[in-house]
Amino acid sequence: MYALITGASKGIGKAMAEELAARQYNLVLVARSAQELQNLAKELTQKYNINVLYYPADLSVPNVATQIRDWCVDNQLDISILINNAGYGLWGWFEKLTLDEQRNMMQLNMNAVVDITYLLLPILRATTTKTNQPAYIMNVASTAAYQAVPTLSLYAATKAFIVSFTRGLRFELQDSPVSVTCLSPGATDTNFADRAKMGEGLKATAEKYNMSPTEVAKIAINGMFNKDAEVVPGFINSLSVKMTYFSPKSLIEKIAAGIYIKHLEK
Ligand SMILES: NC(=O)c1ccc[n+]([C@@H]2O[C@H](COP(=O)([O-])OP(=O)(O)OC[C@H]3O[C@@H](n4cnc5c(N)ncnc54)[C@H](OP(=O)(O)O)[C@@H]3O)[C@@H](O)[C@H]2O)c1
Numbered sequence: 001m002y003a004l005i006t007g008a009s010k011g012i013g014k015a016m017a018e019e020l021a022a023r024q025y026n027l028v029l030v031a032r033s034a035q036e037l038q039n040l041a042k043e044l045t046q047k048y049n050i051n052v053l054y055y056p057a058d059l060s061v062p063n064v065a066t067q068i069r070d071w072c073v074d075n076q077l078d079i080s081i082l083i084n085n086a087g088y089g090l091w092g093w094f095e096k097l098t099l100d101e102q103r104n105m106m107q108l109n110m111n112a113v114v115d116i117t118y119l120l121l122p123i124l125r126a127t128t129t130k131t132n133q134p135a136y137i138m139n140v141a142s143t144a145a146y147q148a149v150p151t152l153s154l155y156a157a158t159k160a161f162i163v164s165f166t167r168g169l170r171f172e173l174q175d176s177p178v179s180v181t182c183l184s185p186g187a188t189d190t191n192f193a194d195r196a197k198m199g200e201g202l203k204a205t206a207e208k209y210n211m212s213p214t215e216v217a218k219i220a221i222n223g224m225f226n227k228d229a230e231v232v233p234g235f236i237n238s239l240s241v242k243m244t245y246f247s248p249k250s251l252i253e254k255i256a257a258g259i260y261i262k263h264l265e266k
Helices: 011-022 034-048 064-074 099-131 153-172 200-209 213-225 235-246 249-265
Strands: 002-006 026-031 052-056 079-084 135-140 178-183
Touching: 002 011, 002 099, 011 026, 011 034, 011 079, 011 213, 026 034, 034 052, 064 099, 079 099, 099 135, 099 153, 099 178, 135 153, 135 213, 153 178, 178 213, 200 249
Parallel strands: 002 026, 002 079, 026 052, 079 135, 135 178
Antiparallel strands: none
8 A cells, every 4th residue: 555745855754754664655755856756765665675656746836636646546556645744834024925935835735735635535535445444644734833923924824724624624534434634743853944944043943942854753653543633743842732722812923923023033
């Protein structure tokens, strides 16, 4: 059986690919950089003696999900795990970031997740019928999803969308053999901060709390197989999410703004 992971070329997605490879899952790796995917496929095939395929694609381009679905069907892949991990953030004042780059982020963080989930769900269901084994979907949100985050306003909103969509879908599929989980990592040592164009001050703050992608991946995959609704790796991250349930929104936003705006003005 295959696990299809988006954003598998680096960071948390790459670590989740390795975690599943170690559990003897065959893999389909999706991301933009063909060379990184090819290298990873070769490495994991040799190390774990599994089948690793890769599909280089820019998921922010509309209709790419249809091409991926068609390719999976043509290759008769029994996919039992779908991990929607590809995503990125943009740090800055909403007014100063370009509308094009913000639209691109929304396309990747939200629309691509919806498209791939919708189009691959029939394949996951067919695999469960064929194998009599459960299937799993895991969508990657963020601890930023649980409150507004000034200067990461739109990114946080895209991840709030993921939490809500994932929980709703999980409820709809509760009597089916497909389990749905939301993963919400906090600061993790990946390319994320660079792609979000975070300054050195903010990166230094994040580094104090960073988890490693390998740690996050292990907790995430365990949570997915445990059929958890939401997985928030790390004690501090989990505590910070719980605090948002009980604290006034204005207070939590002020704390978030304190961290992010302070560094933006430097
Ligand atoms: N790191 C953190 O602190 C953190 C915290 C909370 C949540 N997250 C979330 O975790 C997920 C993984 O991020 P990461 O931290 O591992 O960041 P990362 O190291 O930048 O990895 C992002 C992955 O997504 C792929 N990707 C980016 N744009 C893409 C596109 N248009 N089409 C296809 N693939 C694309 C990248 O590969 P290519 O560049 O090869 O396309 C890469 O494999 C994201 O959804 C992110 O929002 C991260």
